[in-house]
Amino acid sequence: MSWFFHHLWLIPAAPLLAAGVTAVMPRRFRALAAGLAMGALVIALALSLGALVRALADGPGGRAVFNFAWFNFGAYELRLGWVLDPLSAVMLVMVSFVGLLIFIYSTGYLAKDDNYTRFFCFLALFAAAMLGLVIANSLLLLFICWELVGLASYLLIGFWFQKPAAAAAARKAFLTTRIGDLALLLGMVWLYARSGTLLFYDAGRGCLEAGALAALGGAGIAGLAAAGGIALLLFAGAIGKSGQLPLHVWLPDAMEGPTPVSALIHAATMVAAGVFLMARVYPLAALEPVVPQIIAWTGALTALFAASIAVAQTDLKRILAYSTVSQLGFMMLGLGAGGVAVAMFHLITHAFFKALLFLGAGSVIHSCHHEQDIRRLGGLRRAMPATFATYAVGMMAVSGVPLLFSGFWSKDAILHAAHAGPNGHAPFYLGLAAAVLTAFYMTRQMVYVFAARPAARRAEDAPAGRESPAVMTIPLGILALGAILPGFLGTPAWPWFQSFLSGQPAVLDPARLVEHGFLVMLAWSGAAALGGIAAGWLLYRRSVSARDPDVLQTRFPVLYRLLERKYFVDEAYGWFFGGLIRAWAKGCEGLDRIITEGLVRLAAYAVVGLGWVARVADEYLINAGFDRGCARLRFGGDSLARLQAGRAQGYLRLAGVGVATLILLLLWGCGAR
Amino acid sequence: MSPAFLILALLAVAGAVAAVGLRNLIHCALALAVALAAIAGVYLHLGAEFIAFAQLLVYLGAVAILILFAILLTRGSERSGSGIFSAGWGWGLGVALGLLATVAGVFVSARFPRAAAAVSAAPAGARELGTDLMTRHILALELIGLLLTAALIGAVILALHERGREAAPGEGR
Amino acid sequence: MNGVTPYLLLSAVLFATGLAGALIRRNAIIVLIGIELMLNAANLNFIAFARFGPGAEQGNGTIFVLFSIGVAAAEAAVGLALIIAVYRHFKSAQVDQPATLRG
Numbered sequence: 001m002s003w004f005f006h007h008l009w010l011i012p013a014a015p016l017l018a019a020g021v022t023a024v025m026p027r028r029f030r031a032l033a034a035g036l037a038m039g040a041l042v043i044a045l046a047l048s049l050g051a052l053v054r055a056l057a058d059g060p061g062g063r064a065v066f067n068f069a070w071f072n073f074g075a076y077e078l079r080l081g082w083v084l085d086p087l088s089a090v091m092l093v094m095v096s097f098v099g100l101l102i103f104i105y106s107t108g109y110l111a112k113d114d115n116y117t118r119f120f121c122f123l124a125l126f127a128a129a130m131l132g133l134v135i136a137n138s139l140l141l142l143f144i145c146w147e148l149v150g151l152a153s154y155l156l157i158g159f160w161f162q163k164p165a166a167a168a169a170a171r172k173a174f175l176t177t178r179i180g181d182l183a184l185l186l187g188m189v190w191l192y193a194r195s196g197t198l199l200f201y202d203a204g205r206g207c208l209e210a211g212a213l214a215a216l217g218g219a220g221i222a223g224l225a226a227a228g229g230i231a232l233l234l235f236a237g238a239i240g241k242s243g244q245l246p247l248h249v250w251l252p253d254a255m256e257g258p259t260p261v262s263a264l265i266h267a268a269t270m271v272a273a274g275v276f277l278m279a280r281v282y283p284l285a286a287l288e289p290v291v292p293q294i295i296a297w298t299g300a301l302t303a304l305f306a307a308s309i310a311v312a313q314t315d316l317k318r319i320l321a322y323s324t325v326s327q328l329g330f331m332m333l334g335l336g337a338g339g340v341a342v343a344m345f346h347l348i349t350h351a352f353f354k355a356l357l358f359l360g361a362g363s364v365i366h367s368c369h370h371e372q373d374i375r376r377l378g379g380l381r382r383a384m385p386a387t388f389a390t391y392a393v394g395m396m397a398v399s400g401v402p403l404l405f406s407g408f409w410s411k412d413a414i415l416h417a418a419h420a421g422p423n424g425h426a427p428f429y430l431g432l433a434a435a436v437l438t439a440f441y442m443t444r445q446m447v448y449v450f451a452a453r454p455a456a457r458r459a460e461d462a463p464a465g466r467e468s469p470a471v472m473t474i475p476l477g478i479l480a481l482g483a484i485l486p487g488f489l490g491t492p493a494w495p496w497f498q499s500f501l502s503g504q505p506a507v508l509d510p511a512r513l514v515e516h517g518f519l520v521m522l523a524w525s526g527a528a529a530l531g532g533i534a535a536g537w538l539l540y541r542r543s544v545s546a547r548d549p550d551v552l553q554t555r556f557p558v559l560y561r562l563l564e565r566k567y568f569v570d571e572a573y574g575w576f577f578g579g580l581i582r583a584w585a586k587g588c589e590g591l592d593r594i595i596t597e598g599l600v601r602l603a604a605y606a607v608v609g610l611g612w613v614a615r616v617a618d619e620y621l622i623n624a625g626f627d628r629g630c631a632r633l634r635f636g637g638d639s640l641a642r643l644q645a646g647r648a649q650g651y652l653r654l655a656g657v658g659v660a661t662l663i664l665l666l667l668w669g670c671g672a673r
Numbered sequence: 674m675s676p677a678f679l680i681l682a683l684l685a686v687a688g689a690v691a692a693v694g695l696r697n698l699i700h701c702a703l704a705l706a707v708a709l710a711a712i713a714g715v716y717l718h719l720g721a722e723f724i725a726f727a728q729l730l731v732y733l734g735a736v737a738i739l740i741l742f743a744i745l746l747t748r749g750s751e752r753s754g755s756g757i758f759s760a761g762w763g764w765g766l767g768v769a770l771g772l773l774a775t776v777a778g779v780f781v782s783a784r785f786p787r788a789a790a791a792v793s794a795a796p797a798g799a800r801e802l803g804t805d806l807m808t809r810h811i812l813a814l815e816l817i818g819l820l821l822t823a824a825l826i827g828a829v830i831l832a833l834h835e836r837g838r839e840a841a842p843g844e845g846r
Numbered sequence: 847m848n849g850v851t852p853y854l855l856l857s858a859v860l861f862a863t864g865l866a867g868a869l870i871r872r873n874a875i876i877v878l879i880g881i882e883l884m885l886n887a888a889n890l891n892f893i894a895f896a897r898f899g900p901g902a903e904q905g906n907g908t909i910f911v912l913f914s915i916g917v918a919a920a921e922a923a924v925g926l927a928l929i930i931a932v933y934r935h936f937k938s939a940q941v942d943q944p945a946t947l948r949g
Contacts, residue, residue, distance in 0.1 A: 693867025
């Protein structure tokens, strides 16, 4: 046990402290707010690197756990804890590193925003929650952080809440992910009911360790072991957070937030939390063979679905958003088909190149006066060379151009796993089609935004870009390196990353690069990437004017419209749930009218009848004597009314005097006895 | 008397005094939240965890927020010209202090049968409380549910009522 | 001075503060805040006696406080709704404004 491990909690605590201090700071302390947030992340990064070194020194498969009692509740003890294993160490370094770069970038991107301080407060809060989520050794702690990152995401999507679209998108994101979170909560409760603990690892008693797993693998409902049901509920939570089908609708709308937020939260880290959750509970999910299959199918369908929508979008950030959904689908496919290592490898590489792409897009948007429509951008290659070069790296990484870029290695591993997996070849072909489409839409976007165009293409009002400041381009450069280098940590020849995560020693074996299986895969995925890029280039090379319809639109109008409107999923949800609520309200109204109203009428008639009887008795029997009594009472009331000035506090004051008097009387009474 | 209790008591009293004494209504509501949280801390200190969390949930989570909302909805009711204290406030203060003196005198002079430092048996945990609520106190529980429902409906009707009547003349604005 | 007395004194001070707030402030919301403080003071007494008094294991004091919290929640909801209704009517939330309670 080392110092780094015992102080692992400092990693989320540092940004949390920064967020807390920033929250109560006056708005004009801009530099201090940014400095605090970045300083906290530097600390977090340093500690994370230390933790990674520690995990490396522990050797593959090492796991250090620290649990403590949070509080006692009667006879129950609630325990939380943190865990340092390869999974959390890798995630820690990724989150704090990408986070730090994006913090730096944000100082340039939001330099002119009035609410700079608030932005960094939220950003630091997010970083704290995300880092806490990564080290959590308890599903409860993980869930708390999970909700906190959801909150930070809500706040940041709605950061420009003056825009109605941003406010609506924030609400939509919050509510949609809440559906998944409800399932996650149910899964958590079920797990607690069955295993009696929410700690992942607890010296043999944790819910992911052999004893509990054996108990959970037993009988459940409908032929599904309890573990299977719990894992599916947890997966539903992951679906919500990671934007998988059918809860993907919030993620593209989340692009209303500032671009650094899209890069950090809605591309690199938070949306990957769902994948991370499933990777964390993978021992549970793998108990029931049908669960990984469901995960793989969901991932493969999402990957293809989102990639096809991205083909017909025209908003720069929305294309990237659908690309994110699609890549998250790849991760889920990898998780279901190939296990934790494959999925995590793509998660890490994706975090780098997608952050790079978003920050590049942000750079374009920033310099072109917040123009996001790719048809109105163009010819930025000359104007913004640094952005162009880095963006091209990111684009080739996400497309999976063979051998050089990290995206190729990780996507190749996923496709390989899907091909060899137990689910038949269908998910593999879905993934392959998604890979082709990915290369295609990324090329389309590149061509529109960057390729030099004759004057005819340049609409007269197209904004002219200028290169962004160094504080924005330097993180781009670093991320571009990150989009290339990590790939070499997980090549088939030297699968260090996968071995590190799965706990075997890594062996260097170049011979695996020329194996038959790998070469076939290389041919498939290489053909997919290059074919997609070639098709995109050929189709969009000749688009002449911003006002011309899209090439696909002219050739396949119906299909294009279907894709452009995102398969009408939003409309269908609105129609279905709106209709459901309306029908429910109608039913309730009918019930009210028939049953309740009848009863009320009956009661009313009965009372009217009684009233009539009472009136007769009153008028002829009681009134005469009563009137005389009343006159006396009125006289007495008039004299008392002087006291009743109608001021409530006067009454209250008298009541207070009365209480005090009563107490004193009681005391004297007791004393006398 | 432990230092933890002293700090909590100090916080509670300071929050309470600020809550009724400050000029800015928002600050009053925030001070009330501090006082309520400190009281929850005292409950924890007394070993009543369940009540402490109920206090946090209901008072801090609902009542304090409700009060904040009410303050925001009745903005502008404090006119700057008139003071924040009501007409006969000296009398009111006198009554409050007099009551405090009486009650405190009683408490200090009282001899409780088991007022020794010894704490009686551990307070009931969540399970015992739940069993108690569902068996011995079930009628009261149902009644409080009814009361809350009635209060909810009543509050909605009260807050809605006036608007319906005012909408007609106010439409021209 | 130990055992239950410090808690009782704290509760007495809180009660007096709440009463003072209810008596001397003009704003109805502060009056309501004062009432909440008084209720809390009473609850504190219950808990203190439940902890130190005989028969704590039965949890009666705790149960009573639970109900008291429920009642207080209802009271706050209705009270604030009343304040808002009064504010709409008189365009003011001062307690000495609506003198129409006069008999």
